[in-house]
Amino acid sequence: MSDVLSCVLPGVGFDRSTQGLLGAGQRLARELGGKHIVAVLGAADTGEIAKCCDSVLSAGHAALAEYQPETCLQALKALGEQSGAGVVLLGNDTYSQELTPRLAHRLGGCSIPDAQELSVQDGKVQVSRSVYGGKAMAHVAPNKTPAVVWVRARAMEPAEAGSAADVQQVDLELADSAAVRIVERHVEAQEGVRLEYAEVIVSGGRGLGGPEPFELLKQLAGPMKAQVAASRAACDSGWVPPNWQVGQTGKKVAPELYLAVAISGASQHLMGIADAKVIAAINTDADAPIYKHCRYGLVEDYKNAVEPLREKLAALLS
């Protein structure tokens, strides 16, 4: 019951999310005094994963080649039971999120979402998570075992690589997923780095007033090697594409630096940047809520500040 099972879904590989997930699993298993086991679905290359845990359960069944919810759920239930883990961890992608409560119920346990920190109190995992739109912090403990927890994987420290663990190939009997079938997957065209993986982001909000000022932000982003993003207000107004949106129902980002330009800092936007290491803002309103979350602030009209800022950054970073 002190073992931890981390779950890697089909097609995911060893990306930053997986590295963070395995880091969380590794640290938690150590604190619980148990083993860190990783379940990998789909016949994936487990080389890097095996260095971050004590054992790998690899399920290469043909039906697991791509994510389909019903078959992946069956597979994780089987592997969860096989591992006997007391804590099951998943990442924060939408597939992992949707599986979490269902998997918890099937394993007879409980589910806890959106873990920012995992700790151990009295031999049990404790989850720290942000609630009430980011205005409060909760410490939540499981009442049932296993605790199935999805974590903010991208924001967690990667695992330390060690010697390669054994990889056990597991043959599973899986019933056909007739009830729900993903029949087509659409991937949006994306310029540059995906926002969730960007290390520097320059973001524009309602205060920009229209689409043209975003050209200024694109130019500013140049020397900063940044991706450009936007608040929900700017996206809903049609100034920029919807996939630029950062916020509660947009992208959740975790950059080293997030520069918010003409963004007031509504709760739902702050929820998208909670994992940014440093937030800085340019806004004409010194009382804008965004500044309560900033390390650096410039109270100026973006029209006066952005171009000089671009020039100076170009010189400093050349």
Next chain:
Amino acid sequence: MKILVCLKQILDPEIPARDFRIDRENKVADPGAANQVTNIFCENALETALQFRDAAGGEISVVSFGPESAEDSLRKALAVKADQAYLVTHDAGARFDSAAVAQVLAATVRKVGEFDLIMVGREAGDWGAGQTGGLLAEELGMPCVSFVDQIEAGEGGTLRLRRQTEVGSDDVEANTPLVVTITNNDQNVPRIPKTRDIMMSSRKPLTTMSLADVGLDAAAIQSGTEVLDLFVPEKDTTCEFAEGESLDEKVTWFAEQLAEIIRAI
């Protein structure tokens, strides 16, 4: 198609941070002067249901598990022409986690009838847990698709769904019965009721039930989790503002701070 939309009434999430208080002893938000509102994603779910019915026909029931004030949310749903409403009440102070809510909603479903499609919001604006839909589906032995923002009738009683992902969207075909959790898009913005329909809503059926009425003993409902502590964290970020006599001085300082961070990446 018989559709059930589950609605949650919550403390207005738009309370500014400076007015927000926690009752740390009871581990709940202090309502203060704030209003109770229907969770926005529940409203998106109801709007999605109404658009589905407009296109393909069906009957829409709404349900809420909450204190008596939750009746407001249900009346508003009837005002946008849901067909009937069910309220399962509990004491205003009682706390139920997603697992407990799912058990109550499942018991209510077993009591009031069979549904082809059960819709919940993706998460609530207070606890933001997003667990209730998936747990409810398991309680009822149904599949669940989450982050759905579009539903259409498919061939032979099936449904065609679009669900959002990090990289775009998936097209999903599903049999009924089914649970979905709904997220927002620019199409499912909640409609405003007409004044006449608001008046007519008081004549539409709203059935109030206790836990006992749906066959549950409050003491027997199992929470999956326990809240050990709830608090407003101390802000450890103090913002340093650019100061200077000229714009140039301020921007220069600001640029230097940002450059230092970027160089270290």
